[in-house]
Structures are given as C-alpha cells and as structure tokens.
Amino acid sequence: MDDVVGIGLLGCGTVGGALVGLLNSEADVIAARTGMRLEVRRVAVRDLDAARRRVPTLDPDVFTTDAVAVVADPTVQVVVEVMGGVDEARSLVLAALDAHKPVVTANKALLASHGPELHAAAAAANVDLLFEAAVAGGIPLVRPLRESLLGEPIRRIMGIVNGTTNYILTRMTEEGASYDEALADAQRLGYAEADPSADVGGADAAAKAAILATLAFGVEVHLDEVHTEGIEGISASDIAFASANGQVIKLLAIAEAVGEGRVAVRVHPALVPRDHPLASVRLSFNAVFVEGDAVGQLMFYGPGAGGGPTASAVLGDLIDAAANRRQGSSARLGVLVPADLVPVDELRSGFYVEVQVADEPGVLATVAGVFGANGVSISSMVQEGHDHEASLAFVTHTALEADVQATISALDDLGSVRRVGSVIRLVGDQG
Numbered sequence: 001m002d003d004v005v006g007i008g009l010l011g012c013g014t015v016g017g018a019l020v021g022l023l024n025s026e027a028d029v030i031a032a033r034t035g036m037r038l039e040v041r042r043v044a045v046r047d048l049d050a051a052r053r054r055v056p057t058l059d060p061d062v063f064t065t066d067a068v069a070v071v072a073d074p075t076v077q078v079v080v081e082v083m084g085g086v087d088e089a090r091s092l093v094l095a096a097l098d099a100h101k102p103v104v105t106a107n108k109a110l111l112a113s114h115g116p117e118l119h120a121a122a123a124a125a126n127v128d129l130l131f132e133a134a135v136a137g138g139i140p141l142v143r144p145l146r147e148s149l150l151g152e153p154i155r156r157i158m159g160i161v162n163g164t165t166n167y168i169l170t171r172m173t174e175e176g177a178s179y180d181e182a183l184a185d186a187q188r189l190g191y192a193e194a195d196p197s198a199d200v201g202g203a204d205a206a207a208k209a210a211i212l213a214t215l216a217f218g219v220e221v222h223l224d225e226v227h228t229e230g231i232e233g234i235s236a237s238d239i240a241f242a243s244a245n246g247q248v249i250k251l252l253a254i255a256e257a258v259g260e261g262r263v264a265v266r267v268h269p270a271l272v273p274r275d276h277p278l279a280s281v282r283l284s285f286n287a288v289f290v291e292g293d294a295v296g297q298l299m300f301y302g303p304g305a306g307g308g309p310t311a312s313a314v315l316g317d318l319i320d321a322a323a324n325r326r327q328g329s330s331a332r333l334g335v336l337v338p339a340d341l342v343p344v345d346e347l348r349s350g351f352y353v354e355v356q357v358a359d360e361p362g363v364l365a366t367v368a369g370v371f372g373a374n375g376v377s378i379s380s381m382v383q384e385g386h387d388h389e390a391s392l393a394f395v396t397h398t399a400l401e402a403d404v405q406a407t408i409s410a411l412d413d414l415g416s417v418r419r420v421g422s423v424i425r426l427v428g429d430q431g
Helices: 014-025 027-034 048-054 067-072 087-098 108-125 142-148 163-175 179-188 203-217 236-244 307-327 363-373 401-412
Strands: 003-010 036-044 078-081 103-105 154-160 247-257 262-273 285-292 296-303 351-358 378-386 389-396 417-426
Touching (some): 003 014, 003 087, 027 036, 027 307, 036 067, 078 307, 087 103, 108 203, 142 203, 154 203, 163 179, 163 236, 236 351, 351 363, 363 389
Parallel strands (some): 078 103, 262 417
Antiparallel strands (some): 154 247, 247 262
C-alpha cells in the first residue's frame, strides 16, 4: 500500500494551480516510482471563491484564508510556499520548520533576504528546505549546484535569470522595437507585471544572484549586498552599437570567486559577444553559464518562468522532501560563512561609454584626455554628428571600475559634455 503524504499549500495562484494539476495528472506515476501518494490536505488563499473556481478538482473545504492553520494542521506533513512576499512567508516557513515539517518554496525574495536564517532552522529541525523553483523557473539548476557540483571549485556563475528583461532586449535587438513598446508587449503576454520595476530594475535577478552565490561558494549573501543595475536606460543607439560590433546586450547575474576566499556578486547589463553561448538565449528563456576548475564550462538552459515549468520544479522538490522525510534524512547546504564581498569599484572589465558632446573643434581630444588622465585606456571610438552635437561611443580596454567612474564624474564636469549616456560593461577579454 502506498504511503500518503499530506501537503499544505500556501498560495494557489498560477504556480499553485499548476502544481495541483500536476499532482492530479501524475499521481499514479509518482506512486509507482516512489511508493507515495501526495495528497493536498489544506490550501491557504486570499480569495476563497476565486481559488475554488481556479482549482475545481480540490474539495472546496480544503481552502482557507488562515495560512497559520495550514502550517499547524496535523494532517499536513510537507508545506509548499508559493504565496510570495517576504515577511508573512518568513513567519510561516519558520513555523513549519519549527514543527519539523519540510518546506518547499519558490520564493527567491524570501531566500535572498532571509536564506541563512531559514537554512539554519531547517538544519536544526533536520528537515528539508528545498527551492529549485526559486531560481530560473523550470531549469534544474539548484540541485546540480547543491549536489552534483558540491566538490567542484566553481570560478564563476553568469546567467540570464529574468525572462522579462531578456524578452525586452530581444525585441529591441531583433525587431527594432523601442524599450516602451517591448515592455508593453511583455506585460500583455504576462511576462511582466503591471509594475515591472522588480524585473527591469534588476531586483528580481539580484535575488537570484544572491541565492546562486550562496549555493556556489557556501557563503551568506543577502539581496541588499548585490550590486544591482537594470535595463531602463538601454537605448536604441546602445542596441545598434552592440549589433554593429558583433555583440548583444543582456542583463546578467554574475557571482564569481575573486582572489582567495573573496566573492563578487552583481547584476547589470552587459555587451556579450555573439559567439558566447548566452548571446543566443532569446525572448523569455533563461540560461546559466557555470565555469569550474575541474568540470570546465556548463550551461543550463530552459524556460525561466511560467506556471507549468515552475510547478514542475516545485513538484520535483516536493517528491524529494516527502521521500527524505520518510527516510528521516534531509538535504542541507552545509555550514554557511559570512561572505567577504568585493566592492564593484574593485572589479575590472572593458566598458562601452556613450558621451553626448558639443560638436566643436578640440572636444574629442579633451574628452579622450579625461579617459587617459584617469588611467582608462581607449580601445576604439565611433563618432556621429547630430546638428550641433556629436555622439561619441568609446570602448575601453580592461579597466578598474573605480577609474571608469572617476572618468564619468570628470566628464560630467566638462562644459562641452552635454551628458554621459549609457555605461555598459563588456563580457570577455578586452586586453
């Protein structure tokens, strides 16, 4: 006879509804392969009527607006948190772990803000806290990093982990759409929220970068420690420059080892060479590029969001959590230590810098002199005239971030400089 495992579901929106559908359709397969039947016993929602209409396969009495009661219910053995938010979710997850109930979550903001506390609580209770769906949706990434690559000396993780921004940048690159047009289409298709600031501003990717850094390097990285830049300032001229130079612009989340025991974690737009594997990742898809000393280079690719892919990742964790509970074991990250984070000012890369100047004799030499005075070597420059102004696009050799920022500050003080436009880092060796 199959073991029956009671599931408590916190939230039943797009992901929660898709999870219930998978639990129903795959029940016999799961039972045949694991000897367990996963049964949804309680579901916490904000709107009872809407939830009952969305998931008519569940008994209406299963739904409640009391999330605390779901966690405390003695018939619930595993808790799944897909409600979103941070403060309430944190309290509920801690309550479940304190009650020795494994937790599966898709909540990247929660983990990026309170991950070390939650992992410590799970370890103390000897139960699982699993979160495959929190990074890159349906792509199996967390488990390979936590298990298969546990002993791998990872040098860098670099990825496209936000489908909204990747969709916008793809439309701008391939179709010449404006930023506003591409964003509106992303909202219409459901890739972007009505308030898209977390996506386009980089906060969503930053939360995932914090989680990836914690996984890869065994250090405590919090969301507010991740240097974050979004794509709001990316213009058609930036896209055109990238295309003319064999590159594409992507919003990247990067976590890398820098020197002995130090880690750099950041999110920002970058110019990526067209022959790099990440350059071919289009529309709302995600991809994460992992570089290790022994394994070399790996790339994980697939749908990074959506009810079905995310629910698939949640279900995989749910099966693991239920099986581990039956065996009296749990998956752990191990001991996390405080991160020695490298400030972005200490990092080095090549840069693309756009400068709008007065179209007057001697201005180019003056501007170039500012770069040299601050120790930033220019690799190439393109000039275009527009009435009484000129647009200068510089590409630098590899330079210290602090020196580039000093250059920009000095340019802002020049009377002949109308404005400093985009400043975008380059991926790859610029000499």
